[in-house]
Amino acid sequence: MVMGNVENLLLLLVSLPLFGAAVSYALGLRARVLSGPLATLTVAVCFGIAIYLTTELMVGSSIQREAIVASFGSWLSVGNVTLSFDLYFDALSAVMCLVITGIGALIHLYSIQYMASDEGVARYFGFLNLFVFSMLLLVLGKNLPVVFIGWEGVGLCSYLLIGFWYKKTEFVLAGQKAFVMNRLGDLGFIIAMAALFTTTGTLDIVELTSPESLARIGEGVALLAGLALFFAATGKSAQFPLFTWLPDAMAGPTPVSALIHAATMVTAGIYLTGRMHPVLELSPQVLSVITWTGVITAFVAATVALVQNDIKKVLAYSTVSQLGFMFIAVGCGCYSVALFHVVTHAFFKACLFLSAGSVIYGCHHEQDMRRMGGLRKSMPITAATYAVACLAIAGIAPFAGYFSKHAIIDSLAHNSNVYLAPFQGGLQIVVTLIAVMTAGYMARSFFMTFMGSYRGEATPHEVPVIMWGPVVVLAILSCIGGWLLHDTLFSFLDAVVRTPLFILQHQSLTSYVTGSLPGVLGIVLAYSLLVRVVSLTEKFQSWGWMVQKLWERKYYLDELYDVVVVNPLRITGRFLAVGVSQGLVEGFGRGVAFFVQALGELARRTTTGLVGGYALYMLLAIAVLIGILV
């Protein structure tokens, strides 16, 4: 393959963050001041490259070329199967790359100040750059093994950054939980790869999704591969039942939560299902499972978010809930809609997380909203950005979240899946209810944090410009991003995933008003319930102690895992440790040792220390020898 400038640029796009990570990590403590700007610069340059490559894909609004393919060369070759380390840049990858590098650069910039006083700052930026590298590899890989490298890489970086403050045991445990739950999902990825490879003989995504390959995949394999792929996505994208790691992942530094656990890594599952959608579409059962999982997750997480008091936990559950929304769209076959929500969600959730980070920074590492309040006076810019992002996530027109969220509700209303159609009305009501709750918990967090009067001890202060600058950019995007990208994105993505017509046709003023109603209702409810109350929790006590308990304990899911997975594993482990390892293996060793010892004890008796005795042995031995020889 002859590689031109564009192809080399694509290779450079992936290599740069790896280079930045290596430099930051190699310099270590000597790069305390340098590593932040360097890491930010590499990601910013990547953003530039991504924009250039995207313009290469299309000129104006017409598609110029379908994809840019570049190769790092051959990777491995077994029998008649060769794997090469190929990158594939098409519209879907382009959107993901722009989000990763664009939002990534803003968050890197923000981190410079946020992490300035931390001693591990070089390690931090090293990990962050490594994450950007892995994520780019994930969305650019042309065949599934390359995607899998990125998939594992982002999991690793997530683990490293959740446990970044490794001196606190619970943070390290949170990292482990995230890692183990992700590994569980990865099992699905491997099973899917194996199933697809045995039937089609290729792992290249382009070949795999070609009509010839798809024709070779039988019904059973399609079901297995689809479910396995989706299981992988549930792990990475924190869907029911594998979502409890994401709220625990809030142990990491807040910019990490913004980048990895809100804007990019957790959307890898959406990317994967979108990329492999021709395989998923072979089986309507799989699609219905995806939608059902999305609805359950969105509902469960939204209810739990209503009673959280930690500002980051609210955002974490909200992320889980929004990811559920994206999977609803995936299950309905509207991948471009899911991707649209990925983009707008990246805008407003990154904005929310960074604003929350500013609040935590300004209140001297306070995360409990019960000890905040009234911060709009001391932190006006942060309050404004948080408010804008709240309106966006609540789905109020004309903010970004409105467009994507209502496209999702529309796609649910128009889907024709036989396994979903009977429940259509119910699902729509539930999803609308979730939209109300979304607005409710976000408004609650805003009122508790920024309204009323201050309830903490510290003296909150506004953050410096290097921190609020990126947040303001994100807030502007949350404001106009949805309206701006609505049509452009869909037409751009047309080459990879078609957008159903009904999505493109609702732009009237009345639809804006009616579409915003759930959001407005949620905000009003939150306000009326909270106007004099510190927390919704207290309101609950009179009428719904059980419900509140259920929500606070996250539906006892962690306890359920303990009973179903963790404890059996622990018991098996103990059996293996005590029964097999100590009993059988060590027992055998001990038995041999005991036998030898007993023999030695017997032999010891003969060594009396009396010369006469020895002489007698000698005599007897000689007598015996003579008896034998003569």
Add this chain to the structure above:
Amino acid sequence: MSVYGLCIILSLALFLIGAVGVCVRRNAIVVFMCIELMLNAVNIAFVAFSRLHGGLDGQVAVFFVMVIAAAESAVGLAIILSVFRSFISVETSDVSELKW
């Protein structure tokens, strides 16, 4: 019974007395004497067989045995002496530091 038979019986008796003495006595000097006794029992056997077969080989061997015995007694007495210096005793049962 010929004189040779008597000599062999004497030799055997002396050897057994020596061997039993080595085994049962604890005084190092007595043990030592018993060893000498065994050597001399062998000497008697050598001489007796030498006369019986009419050769001189046996008698030559006796000289070797006597020379070895002399050398051995020098070394052995020196060992007993230094044992006495360190343990103030020549009882073999007292000198049992090396057992297990």
